[in-house]
Amino acid sequence: MDIITVSKLRKSYRKGQVQALRGLNFTVDEGEIYGLIGPDGAGKTTLFRIMATLLLPDEGTVSVDGLDVVRDYKAIRRRIGYMPGRFSLYQDLSVEENLSFFASIFHTSIEENYDLVKDIYGQIEPFKTRKAGKLSGGMKQKLALSCALIHAPRVLILDEPTTGVDPVSRKEFWEMLKRLRLQHGITIIVSTPYMDEAGQCDHIALMQDGEFLRLDTPSGIVGAYTDTLWAVQADDMHRLLDDLRACPEVLTAFSFGEAFHVTVREEARMQELAAYLAGLGHRRVEVTPIQATVEDCFMSLMKKSDEG
Amino acid sequence: MKDKYVIEAEGLTKQFGAFTATDHISFRVHEGEIFGFLGANGAGKTTAMRMLCGLSRPSAGWATVAGYDVCRQAEDVKKHIGYMSQKFALYDDLTVFENLRLFGGIYGMSAKTIREKAERLLGELGLAAERDALVASLPLGWKQKLAFSLSIFHDPKIVFLDEPTGGVDPITRRQFWELIYRASDRGITVFVTTHYMDEAEYCDRVSIMVDGKIEALDTPANLKRDFGVATMYDVFLALARRAKRTSD
Amino acid sequence: MKKQFLSFLRKEFYHIFRDKRTMLILLVMPIVLMILFGFAITTEVKDSRVAILDLSKDEVTAQLRERIAASRYFSITAGEDNISALEASLRGGKIDVAVVFGEQFASELRRGGRPSVQILVDGTEPNQAAIRTGYMQQVLAAHLHTLTEGRGVSPFPGITPVVRTLYNPQGKSEYNFVPAVIGLVLMLICVMMTSIAIVREKEAGTMEVLLASPLPPLCIVLAKLVPYFAISCLNLTTILVLSVTMLHIPIAGSLPGFIAVSLLYILVALFLGLFISTVVRSQLAAMLLSLLVIIPTIYLSGILFPVESMPVALQCVSVIVPTRWYVDIARRLMIQGVELRYVWRETLVLLLMAGVLLGVSWKKFKIRLE
Numbered sequence: 047m048d049i050i051t052v053s054k055l056r057k058s059y060r061k062g063q064v065q066a067l068r069g070l071n072f073t074v075d076e077g078e079i080y081g082l083i084g085p086d087g088a089g090k091t092t093l094f095r096i097m098a099t100l101l102l103p104d105e106g107t108v109s110v111d112g113l114d115v116v117r118d119y120k121a122i123r124r125r126i127g128y129m130p131g132r133f134s135l136y137q138d139l140s141v142e143e144n145l146s147f148f149a150s151i152f153h154t155s156i157e158e159n160y161d162l163v164k165d166i167y168g169q170i171e172p173f174k175t176r177k178a179g180k181l182s183g184g185m186k187q188k189l190a191l192s193c194a195l196i197h198a199p200r201v202l203i204l205d206e207p208t209t210g211v212d213p214v215s216r217k218e219f220w221e222m223l224k225r226l227r228l229q230h231g232i233t234i235i236v237s238t239p240y241m242d243e244a245g246q247c248d249h250i251a252l253m254q255d256g257e258f259l260r261l262d263t264p265s266g267i268v269g270a271y272t273d274t275l276w277a278v279q280a281d282d283m284h285r286l287l288d289d290l291r292a293c294p295e296v297l298t299a300f301s302f303g304e305a306f307h308v309t310v311r312e313e314a315r316m317q318e319l320a321a322y323l324a325g326l327g328h329r330r331v332e333v334t335p336i337q338a339t340v341e342d343c344f345m346s347l348m349k350k351s352d353e354g
Numbered sequence: 355m356k357d358k359y360v361i362e363a364e365g366l367t368k369q370f371g372a373f374t375a376t377d378h379i380s381f382r383v384h385e386g387e388i389f390g391f392l393g394a395n396g397a398g399k400t401t402a403m404r405m406l407c408g409l410s411r412p413s414a415g416w417a418t419v420a421g422y423d424v425c426r427q428a429e430d431v432k433k434h435i436g437y438m439s440q441k442f443a444l445y446d447d448l449t450v451f452e453n454l455r456l457f458g459g460i461y462g463m464s465a466k467t468i469r470e471k472a473e474r475l476l477g478e479l480g481l482a483a484e485r486d487a488l489v490a491s492l493p494l495g496w497k498q499k500l501a502f503s504l505s506i507f508h509d510p511k512i513v514f515l516d517e518p519t520g521g522v523d524p525i526t527r528r529q530f531w532e533l534i535y536r537a538s539d540r541g542i543t544v545f546v547t548t549h550y551m552d553e554a555e556y557c558d559r560v561s562i563m564v565d566g567k568i569e570a571l572d573t574p575a576n577l578k579r580d581f582g583v584a585t586m587y588d589v590f591l592a593l594a595r596r597a598k599r600t601s602d
Numbered sequence: 603m604k605k606q607f608l609s610f611l612r613k614e615f616y617h618i619f620r621d622k623r624t625m626l627i628l629l630v631m632p633i634v635l636m637i638l639f640g641f642a643i644t645t646e647v648k649d650s651r652v653a654i655l656d657l658s659k660d661e662v663t664a665q666l667r668e669r670i671a672a673s674r675y676f677s678i679t680a681g682e683d684n685i686s687a688l689e690a691s692l693r694g695g696k697i698d699v700a701v702v703f704g705e706q707f708a709s710e711l712r713r714g715g716r717p718s719v720q721i722l723v724d725g726t727e728p729n730q731a732a733i734r735t736g737y738m739q740q741v742l743a744a745h746l747h748t749l750t751e752g753r754g755v756s757p758f759p760g761i762t763p764v765v766r767t768l769y770n771p772q773g774k775s776e777y778n779f780v781p782a783v784i785g786l787v788l789m790l791i792c793v794m795m796t797s798i799a800i801v802r803e804k805e806a807g808t809m810e811v812l813l814a815s816p817l818p819p820l821c822i823v824l825a826k827l828v829p830y831f832a833i834s835c836l837n838l839t840t841i842l843v844l845s846v847t848m849l850h851i852p853i854a855g856s857l858p859g860f861i862a863v864s865l866l867y868i869l870v871a872l873f874l875g876l877f878i879s880t881v882v883r884s885q886l887a888a889m890l891l892s893l894l895v896i897i898p899t900i901y902l903s904g905i906l907f908p909v910e911s912m913p914v915a916l917q918c919v920s921v922i923v924p925t926r927w928y929v930d931i932a933r934r935l936m937i938q939g940v941e942l943r944y945v946w947r948e949t950l951v952l953l954l955m956a957g958v959l960l961g962v963s964w965k966k967f968k969i970r971l972e
Binding site for chain 1: 549586
Binding site: 095098099100101102119120123124126128129130131132134135136137138139143146147148150151152153193194 | 605616617620807811814815816972
């Protein structure tokens, strides 16, 4: 069952000078976590605002829970929980006042839906009298999620909930989202600039410059990667990068944690590359074949879309 | 070269009322090193960085940056460092060159030097054609690279980068780090905070703050070996889980 | 809807009560303005320092000296015994006015001739100098009038100015300023504070969440306006109480009528604030635009300069300034004591402005972003 359907969606700003969305098509299944992954400026926020009935599409249609975002915006607003990019809380209100305010504008109360937010709100409840402005990033994020969730929405629309948050808080956040989906069957559509969060989603769309580079399951995306990919390491990493880029066999070379991820021509051999680098004076050269990550896929698709 | 320190901090502490944001941290950063300064939100990184930049007075302890005392010679510290944050980098309503001229002027460079350096820099970045374009019209990735170049435009001894790559696409993020390498090869010390754990691997040494204290400081390879894990992400996770503190 | 609204309203009051600066502007500023206008910035000249050189030295000049000392406008600070000392004090700024009674003052007066009095004034500030001279002449003339009454002799033959000040016989300038202060304070609070309060939600991103919720836009707007309406009423009360107790200005006309017109004016200002909030996105822009409205208001509303004495072009512009109409009505109701039916035209103008501003803001208030 599709709960969100987007077709031929276009949106531009400043009288068409800036194309924010260039004809998007996708559907989201009920009860799944759908991830939109792309850098700042890819168009994620525009897309989310259209789904949240906050912007009108120029062309194309978007429906949420069977309702049209233009015609039935009032009905949609009752069924979605929307969390904008920055944690939109009232800094001068306490944790509890924020949550209770957002509950009341949806005609509900904290008590009524406590079960739904217990898992998340419970973690910050000991600080319920503290002003939202005095919370840490991780706690703000939890409060904002509780506020978006308090009216038991059918769909949660979360725009970059993990941006600027440290890895531990991010990990916790994704665990909360997964429990929400599992225990309450809420559909969650979430955007993130962090490629390593792709694996947490059921489906992902890789987005760049208002277009989808690819839509699939995370494993489908990784599985469709066809280039030969090696990890290369040596003692002097700074010099190694220049030498790799100069090597005729090498197509691309990018840093990836402690190693460089290198794509090479089909006919290239690992031993030959290792020998070549050793010949240039590199010590302790290691070349190993590796499985691509979503980030490798994204970069390869970016290159292809630039060339195409 | 390895025993020459650009940053020395000893017992550096910042207290806000009863709350100790930065709790007696001591460390040294070598000249030309890329030093990763990690920690969870609210661990005290920003406070520590402000003290090192001469923007905030330590409650206790001392630190020297580029040879100047951060308490007594804050103005000298500021002259010899570069700074780039995610929030404020460039003036959107000025052109690329006007931004360069402004920052060069702030650091007292002559008009001639500014012009020469600007031309060279824009050539290196491939931005020569955009010299007179408004910064607002540049793609985000270019802005970030330009902002970094600007932060080292006056050849500081050390540059502080506060989450410089947030929200940037993966290719630009890597190109950005290549700029960092190049600066480091020129002898500029780089002090960087990030939430991308793969970037922690690119640093020569990494410190991880937990609840206002530095809980680990070593090369990425040694940290991974000591914690018996495969990635810096796991090192960070293992340490940050010890955190008691919940607020900034 | 009711529960939504009340909870929104409570939140608005939290915002106001928790921000010290907002509280300061809302509650302290009106009082400060009242005190400033009431005491400091006044066109009256009180307590001018006077020195008297009495060459006549008799009963009449002694009486005159007492009369001057008794006046609230003057206080005698010194007596000098020669003219050059007097001039020196005047030049040194030790005194503001000097009075010289000639040697033959008393005898001249008794003879029914022209007694000579010299009034010397520090002319650095011409306006004040003129006012001081006028006051001094009045004091002297009044006393000499009582002396010569019944004897058929005029103290200043040929020039006997008869000045009758209507409505404000004591020449109190506070009378004119109270309606102006009300007009200005309400403008500041309603226009600036309201527009900022609404735009703050846009800036913080919370407006996005509110719009994406089932909250009706009417609810948002009402909840934003009601607190400032309430605070404006409070300020109106404070100013009126202060003006009666502290400045001793009676309300001559009908109080209910005056309050009704003031409430209408508050609405006009609130809708103006609402309108500004619909055209700007940042608090800074809201503040600048509010100031852009308020500063000309000060000059064009007759608060500082009478509208009648402005160039015709500016008089035309002043027609669209709500405060001009309000100050006009308020002065007439408060000080002249006319009845409401004499100001129906001005009231109608305000009503029209309220309607237009509300209509335009309502049309411009967006149910979406952009």
